Amino acid sequence: MLATTYRPVRFRWRYVRIPVAAVLMVLYFSPIYWMFKTALQPEHEISLNAMNLFTPSFTLENFARVLSEPRFFGWVKNSLILAIATMVVAVLVSTLAGYSLARLRFWAVKFLGRPFLLAYIVPSVMIVVPVFVTFAGIGWQNTYHAIIITYTSFAVPFCTWLLRAYFLTLPTELEDAALIDGCSRLGALFRVIVPLAAPGMVTAGLFSFVLAWNEFLFAFVFVFSDDMRPLSVGLMATILEAVYGSSADLSIFKVGAMFALCVLAAIPVLLVFLFLQGWLVRGLAAGAVKG
Amino acid sequence: MAESSAGAAETRPAFRARHTPSFWYRLTNSEAVLALVCIAPATLLLLFILAYPVIQTLAFAFYSRDLLKAELGTQFVGLANFAWLLDYDRFWLALQNSVLLTVVTVFFELAIAMVVALMLAEPFRGVGIVRGLFILPWAIPTIVTAFVWRGLFSPRYGLINQVISEVGRLVSGPSYQFQFDWLSNSAFAMLGVIIVYIWRGFPFVFLVLLAGLQSLPQELSDAARIDGANGWKEFWYVTLPQLKPVILIAVILRTITVFNWFDLVWLLTGGGPQNATLVLPILVYNRAFVAFQVGRASVITAVMFVILAILTYFFLSQQRDEEHAR
Numbered sequence: 001m002l003a004t005t006y007r008p009v010r011f012r013w014r015y016v017r018i019p020v021a022a023v024l025m026v027l028y029f030s031p032i033y034w035m036f037k038t039a040l041q042p043e044h045e046i047s048l049n050a051m052n053l054f055t056p057s058f059t060l061e062n063f064a065r066v067l068s069e070p071r072f073f074g075w076v077k078n079s080l081i082l083a084i085a086t087m088v089v090a091v092l093v094s095t096l097a098g099y100s101l102a103r104l105r106f107w108a109v110k111f112l113g114r115p116f117l118l119a120y121i122v123p124s125v126m127i128v129v130p131v132f133v134t135f136a137g138i139g140w141q142n143t144y145h146a147i148i149i150t151y152t153s154f155a156v157p158f159c160t161w162l163l164r165a166y167f168l169t170l171p172t173e174l175e176d177a178a179l180i181d182g183c184s185r186l187g188a189l190f191r192v193i194v195p196l197a198a199p200g201m202v203t204a205g206l207f208s209f210v211l212a213w214n215e216f217l218f219a220f221v222f223v224f225s226d227d228m229r230p231l232s233v234g235l236m237a238t239i240l241e242a243v244y245g246s247s248a249d250l251s252i253f254k255v256g257a258m259f260a261l262c263v264l265a266a267i268p269v270l271l272v273f274l275f276l277q278g279w280l281v282r283g284l285a286a287g288a289v290k291g
Numbered sequence: 292m293a294e295s296s297a298g299a300a301e302t303r304p305a306f307r308a309r310h311t312p313s314f315w316y317r318l319t320n321s322e323a324v325l326a327l328v329c330i331a332p333a334t335l336l337l338l339f340i341l342a343y344p345v346i347q348t349l350a351f352a353f354y355s356r357d358l359l360k361a362e363l364g365t366q367f368v369g370l371a372n373f374a375w376l377l378d379y380d381r382f383w384l385a386l387q388n389s390v391l392l393t394v395v396t397v398f399f400e401l402a403i404a405m406v407v408a409l410m411l412a413e414p415f416r417g418v419g420i421v422r423g424l425f426i427l428p429w430a431i432p433t434i435v436t437a438f439v440w441r442g443l444f445s446p447r448y449g450l451i452n453q454v455i456s457e458v459g460r461l462v463s464g465p466s467y468q469f470q471f472d473w474l475s476n477s478a479f480a481m482l483g484v485i486i487v488y489i490w491r492g493f494p495f496v497f498l499v500l501l502a503g504l505q506s507l508p509q510e511l512s513d514a515a516r517i518d519g520a521n522g523w524k525e526f527w528y529v530t531l532p533q534l535k536p537v538i539l540i541a542v543i544l545r546t547i548t549v550f551n552w553f554d555l556v557w558l559l560t561g562g563g564p565q566n567a568t569l570v571l572p573i574l575v576y577n578r579a580f581v582a583f584q585v586g587r588a589s590v591i592t593a594v595m596f597v598i599l600a601i602l603t604y605f606f607l608s609q610q611r612d613e614e615h616a617r
Contacts (some may be wrong), residue, residue, distance in 0.1 A: 097333035
């Protein structure tokens with residue numbers, strides 16, 4: 001009863017916010033809509049410069065052209081390897097570090113934990129060369145583990161900060177109970193804390209996965225062999241060749257097909273985000289509050 | 292009775308022996324050791340990938356190293372690179388552009404994300420899908436973002452010109468065709484880059500603010516409303532102060548990311564036209580990978596690093612004041 005009696009202000013706001021949200025959404029999604037629309041449009045319509053906002057003629061020929069390109073599946077496979085490996089390693093490393101910062105009492109750890117977020121003030125353009133030279137020095141050029149280690153180090157500061165904050169919100173009593181029952185500290189971490197921290201873990205994992213899936217500068221510099229390129233580098237090579245190159249004989253280098261390629265590169269992550277957004281909000285909620 | 296006391300006397304030494312733990316036992320069960328072991332992988336990664344290159348970069352700022360003149364080698368030049376930087380017009384232009392880009396982008400990201408987060412904080416039917424849709428741009432690879440937006444701004448088949456043409460056709464007949472190359476115009480290029488940056492950076496700020504809003508206690512808002520606060524006053528005096536730590540974190544992370552963001556602006560405009568969108572990361576890239584002057588690229592990086600370090604320290608001290616104030 002009480003909850004409904006003093007809400008007249010909220011009530012009007014509710015009617016305003018839906019049209020406002022609708023207008024914002026139309027503006028915000030026009031690029032994505034346009035990407036999908038162009039990908040579904042026949043090539044001759046695009047090249048004739050006779051495009052309209054709404055195309056009457058849908059076709060899947062652009063997608064067929066991309067899927068008939070054998071290199072595409074190689075790129076997807078390489079991107080999946082890099083993204084999944086980065087996700088697993090980054091979440092594992094950050095879980096341990098976050099647990100250490102949140103629960104284990106030792107002065108040096110507090111000292112180490114503070115500057116973790118400061119890692120982001122390093123401009124990535126400048127560390128490409130020193131990192132590449134270091135890896136080349138130990139013979140790791142053109143390997144996946146060099147890239148995975150690099151991506152992991154980019155994901156770890158944020159994930160550690162997030163997981164530390166999440167662990168802090170969990171009650172210590174559950175962990176104490178596990179310790180009294182004879183569990184080791186690491187056992188308590190993996191059997192009690194980790195299952196409870198699922199939203200935080202999912203958020204950290206998604207963050208690392210997306211970072212690795214979308215990154216291209218380091219992959220572009222680190223990988224030389226064609227069959228090891230991830231999707232982002234393959235996409236860039238295709239677009240650069242299409243825009244600046246003269247190799248028009250390759251059928252994939254058409255505007256419509258490139259948009260189809262863009263759609264295919266974005267779709268896996270788009271789906272994951274749509275389904276897991278509730279977990280993302282819950283995972284960030286703890287981190288956002290604790291700071 | 293006597294038996295049991297004898298038993299107790301017998302067990303006491305054994306009891307003591309078990310609780311004088313061996314060195315190995317103390318090592319493997321010490322909280323300090325476990326704390327260090329747990330944090331070691333993350334620390335080593337950051338030292339290896341981030342700290343070492345940063346130290347190297349900061350050191351190179353005092354050396355002259357030109358990869359095209361390898362015979363000169365690496366020479367210590369003291370502050371000569373800094374003196375060069377003070378006279379380098381493009382540096383001041385890039386610094387100006389970077390500050391403008393960062394301030395405008397972060398401000399509008401925060402403002403728009405705050406409006407949207409407030410609208411979507413309370414549940415309604417389908418709220419999950421709407422929230423999910425608003426974070427989609429985060430999931431789109433940078434290269435795709437740049438390519439799609441170049442297409443949107445493009446003179447021939449861009450969506451923006453199409454919309455203007457459609458409106459123009461309604462007004463002045465079916466033959467109307469609007470053609471304008473947005474990103475090649477030095478007056479509009481920066482605005483275009485800012486729009487793309489806001490579009491791409493919005494989801495992260497939105498998620499952080501939404502998470503922050505959802506974890507606020509309801510009691511204070513209820514109390515404010517009982518005291519007669521309207522929606523705006525409730526937001527300004529109750530919600531916003533409580534959100535301050537969250538906003539600070541969002542501002543820190545976004546300022547750092549936008550200031551250092553290289554790939555998106557490089558793919559969108561490459562710093563052109565006529566240096567209208569030349570920002571510091573592009574200047575570093577041009578010095579290091581086009582002109583191969585590592586020393587001079589390092590000195591620009593060092594300046595960026597110092598600017599961000601001061602800003603971050605300032606923001607973090609604000610946050611610490613907040614914590615003390617509570």
